[in-house]
Amino acid sequence: xxxxxxxxxxxxxxxxxxxxxxxxxxxxxxxxxxxxxxxxxxxxxxxxxxxxxxxxxxxxxxxxxxxxxxxxxxxxxxxxxxxxxxxxxxxxxxxxxxxxxxxxxxxxxxxxxxxxxxxxxxxxxxxxxxxxxxxxxxxxxxxxxxxxxxxxxxxxxxxxxxxxxxxxxxxxxxxxxxxxxxxxxxxxxxxxxxxxxxxxxxxxxxxxxxxxxxxxxxxxxxxxxxxxxxxxxxxxxxxxxxxxxxxxxxxxxxxxxxxxxxxxxxxxxxxxxxxxxxxxxxxxxxxxxxxxxxxxxxxxxxxxxxxxxxxxxxxxxxxxxxxxxxxxxxxxxxxxxxxxxxxxxxxxxxxxxxxxxxxxxxxxxxxxxxxxxxxxxxxxxxxxxxxxxxxxxxxxxxxxxxxxxxxxxxxxxxxxxxxxxxxxxxxxxxxx
Amino acid sequence: xxxxxxxxxxxxxxxxxxxxxxxxxxxxxxxxxxxxxxxxxxxxxxxxxxxxxxxxxxxxxxxxxxxxxxxxxxxxxxxxxxxxxxxxxxxxxxxxxxxxxxxxxxxxxxxxxxxxxxxxxxxxxxxxxxxxxxxxxxxxxxxxxxxxxxxxxxxxxxxxxxxxxxxxxxxxxxxxxxxxxxxxxxxxxxxxxxxxxxxxxxxxxxxxxxxxxxxxxxxxxxxxxxxxxxxxxxxxxxxxxxxxxxxxxxxxxxxxxxxxxxxxxxxxxxxxxxxxxxxxxxxxxxxxxxxxxxxxxxxxxxxxxxxxxxxxxxxxxxxxxxxxxxxxxxxxxxxxxxxxxxxxxxxxxxxxxxxxxxxxxxxxxxxxxxxxxxxxxxxxxxxxxxxxxxxxxxxxxxxxxxxxxxxxxxxxxxxxxxxxxxxxxx
Numbered sequence: 128x129x130x131x132x133x134x135x136x137x138x139x140x141x142x143x144x145x146x147x148x149x150x151x152x153x154x155x156x157x158x159x160x161x162x163x164x165x166x167x168x169x170x171x172x173x174x175x176x177x178x179x180x181x182x183x184x185x186x187x188x189x190x191x192x193x194x195x196x197x198x199x200x201x202x203x204x205x206x207x208x209x210x211x212x213x214x215x216x217x218x219x220x221x222x223x224x225x226x227x228x229x230x231x232x233x234x235x236x237x238x239x240x241x242x243x244x245x246x247x248x249x250x251x252x253x254x255x256x257x258x259x260x261x262x263x264x265x266x267x268x269x270x271x272x273x274x275x276x277x278x279x280x281x282x283x284x285x286x287x288x289x290x291x292x293x294x295x296x297x298x299x300x301x302x303x304x305x306x307x308x309x310x311x312x313x314x315x316x317x318x319x320x321x322x323x324x325x326x327x328x329x330x331x332x333x334x335x336x337x338x339x340x341x342x343x344x345x346x347x348x349x350x351x352x353x354x355x356x357x358x359x360x361x362x363x364x365x366x367x368x369x370x371x372x373x374x375x376x377x378x379x380x381x382x383x384x385x386x387x388x389x390x391x392x393x394x395x396x397x398x399x400x401x402x403x404x405x406x407x408x409x410x411x412x413x414x415x416x417x418x419x420x421x422x423x424x425x426x427x428x429x430x431x432x433x434x435x436x437x438x439x440x441x442x443x444x445x446x447x448x449x450x451x452x453x454x455x456x457x458x459x460x461x462x463x464x465x466x467x468x469x470x471x472x473x474x475x476x477x478x479x480x481x482x483x484x485x486x487x488x489x490x491x492x493x494x495x496x497x498x499x500x501x502x503x504x505x506x507x508x509x510x511x512x513x514x515x516x517x518x519x520x521x522x523x524x525x526x527x528x529x530x531x532x533x534x535x536x537x538x539x540x541x542x543x544x545x546x547x548x549x550x551x552x553x554x555x556x557x558x559x
Numbered sequence: 560x561x562x563x564x565x566x567x568x569x570x571x572x573x574x575x576x577x578x579x580x581x582x583x584x585x586x587x588x589x590x591x592x593x594x595x596x597x598x599x600x601x602x603x604x605x606x607x608x609x610x611x612x613x614x615x616x617x618x619x620x621x622x623x624x625x626x627x628x629x630x631x632x633x634x635x636x637x638x639x640x641x642x643x644x645x646x647x648x649x650x651x652x653x654x655x656x657x658x659x660x661x662x663x664x665x666x667x668x669x670x671x672x673x674x675x676x677x678x679x680x681x682x683x684x685x686x687x688x689x690x691x692x693x694x695x696x697x698x699x700x701x702x703x704x705x706x707x708x709x710x711x712x713x714x715x716x717x718x719x720x721x722x723x724x725x726x727x728x729x730x731x732x733x734x735x736x737x738x739x740x741x742x743x744x745x746x747x748x749x750x751x752x753x754x755x756x757x758x759x760x761x762x763x764x765x766x767x768x769x770x771x772x773x774x775x776x777x778x779x780x781x782x783x784x785x786x787x788x789x790x791x792x793x794x795x796x797x798x799x800x801x802x803x804x805x806x807x808x809x810x811x812x813x814x815x816x817x818x819x820x821x822x823x824x825x826x827x828x829x830x831x832x833x834x835x836x837x838x839x840x841x842x843x844x845x846x847x848x849x850x851x852x853x854x855x856x857x858x859x860x861x862x863x864x865x866x867x868x869x870x871x872x873x874x875x876x877x878x879x880x881x882x883x884x885x886x887x888x889x890x891x892x893x894x895x896x897x898x899x900x901x902x903x904x905x906x907x908x909x910x911x912x913x914x915x916x917x918x919x920x921x922x923x924x925x926x927x928x929x930x931x932x933x934x935x936x937x938x939x940x941x942x943x944x945x946x947x948x949x950x951x952x953x954x955x956x957x958x959x960x961x962x963x964x965x966x967x968x969x970x971x972x973x974x975x976x977x978x979x980x981x982x983x984x985x
Binding site: 136137138159160161162208210211214215216217218219220234235236237262263264265266267269270272273275276277278381382383384420421423426429430432435436456458486487489490491492493494496497499500502555 | 580581582583584619620621624625628629630631632633653655659660695698699702703705706707708709710711712811812813814815846847848853856857860861862863864881882883909912913916917919920923924926927928929
């Protein structure tokens, strides 16, 4: 049965249906747009490397990088490359893997329903051979080396390695050159059968389309495949202590100046749904007050030449982990870290007043509305929030429910210096 | 989409109003056109940063940002863009449309007023920019110039272009040089600013759910500052003969080699054959179905990325790929083979048709993106012809296989750049 959810403030409507055996499908019609965009996402990311399916066999432990590897390989079918099938229709296709999800997508202006069928088919029809799996290793190896030379990527993973003692979020999404060598077609099929079951997936479609027809088409495609219900997937994560692994990590790379990132580890995790969404919004608002480009701290640091206008702070709220990362390029990472800590402590003493809170709430409301110009932005975010039991479109509503007390509480409990780590990239000495 | 209103203000600024009901925002972009030349490119690149430090009404950067944030998180940013041998200083103001905000109706007026204030009413001391602001922004700008190396892919492309166009204005880095930066002070930059504002050809674009006449009247009411008649910019040098291929290798302490090939196409957005070139580039390396992706990545597993792209105002094409150091010769051979196959007409009807559909899709998608629509108009103005989506699609449709083979013959490899590691086996 189709449900229609109306968002009066946004002037948008979402059509949704739960399709047997458990696939959630969503359509956001957008009149007047040429672009039609569909995304088919699996609740399976780089952190899901140990799991067990209820009622089936034993616990599985797979090499790091398998979700990403699987994403690469699903783009191949018996006849060759899936890209070509979209290309013939004038569509462009792509995919991405992050810590928690894998997503396949296409965008097109014509032949939408044919493209949707290809998307549904290729994601549900894996075709892995020993030869094609081996061939992919060279490509992914070059992807890994490319990131090894990317200072932003390196500082990020170095920081995660300092914040987390055991949690797999500290491991690169693509795995390592060594771990991907251990991946074979059997491992890919095992992961595929578990995580690509419809009950662990979601479809989101946006554009000038007929919602009923889209939902019917998805339902028909799933129905013909005779899926059996799947037991609950239990994802097994090592017990992660509240404490960080180490408080400092440094690497040298070919860069023009040092980079500093401070990380704050969330210690009270395990939430989903509205509680998690509210925490995410309250924390983001708090970070904007403390570190945003209109904050006193930002402007002092900018005038002193300790930061540039790329300086940024962001919060990640997943079910099993969460952290804030603050930082940017700087001539003096040690001094910047000291000044940031001082700034945090000063703000914690002074607190955030109601006017300041309202100012930033107002700003976040505008920013959310602006993001709605981008159909990709909506489509890429929606399933990821859905897997955390959050409806992304409730943002404005939840933003209204956040209080100044929530934000002040997050300021104290989250920006806890006991759970802070520093990651630094230094320029390589001598020749460039 | 309804027709674009294009009209000049009395002070010579060209105004373009693109009315459309699609978006929840109004996007405003103001472009100043500058000749790309070593003498003053550093000053134009530094100027927006200094202006953003404060105005008479909002005397600090923070006050300016706070005021913008009050307009529901409005953002006012400045960028430096290079199109051919033209440097564009671009101001972007991104606003939520009033209709999504109960009780609001002045957002556009307020936003435009801030933009105008920022441009025309900077904080001054002793008849020049504030010393402190200029000093601090020079330090920031020094970091921007030096920071190119931090993105190895972008760095390799810039280096290839610098080597290839070393005797042409195109080799000028859009952010300028450290030498020129050192010479700038508060007084000289202020003098430059006065002529910049007076003389640079300027275009103001607005896109969103707008009534063209009323919006034009609003713009006219706000942007009244006096300007002179700017000199026309010299055209970009396009036809440069290629005398043999130049090979440049640079050693850096990196993990992956970066291979960049620079070609001269002799064709720009202004040429009738530009659309054949689009198909040529698309078949060769513009898509995942293209020759480069298929042969360098999918068949030979040599790279994660391998693509080609055009510089549409200078008549250049670049091929870029990240590879193992030791695979330099092997990759170069495969790329050369693909380019030779294009010239020999070795591409299938399917290659041609898929590329045509992909390009058609891209043109249609631009209609959903406010910044892309403005960019298309700016490109059109630079090339002397603004094209609608229907024009673009017609031109694309008229390209034949023979056209692609014909123009393939004039695409000439000029420079091969390779970033490697000292001591690595090539």
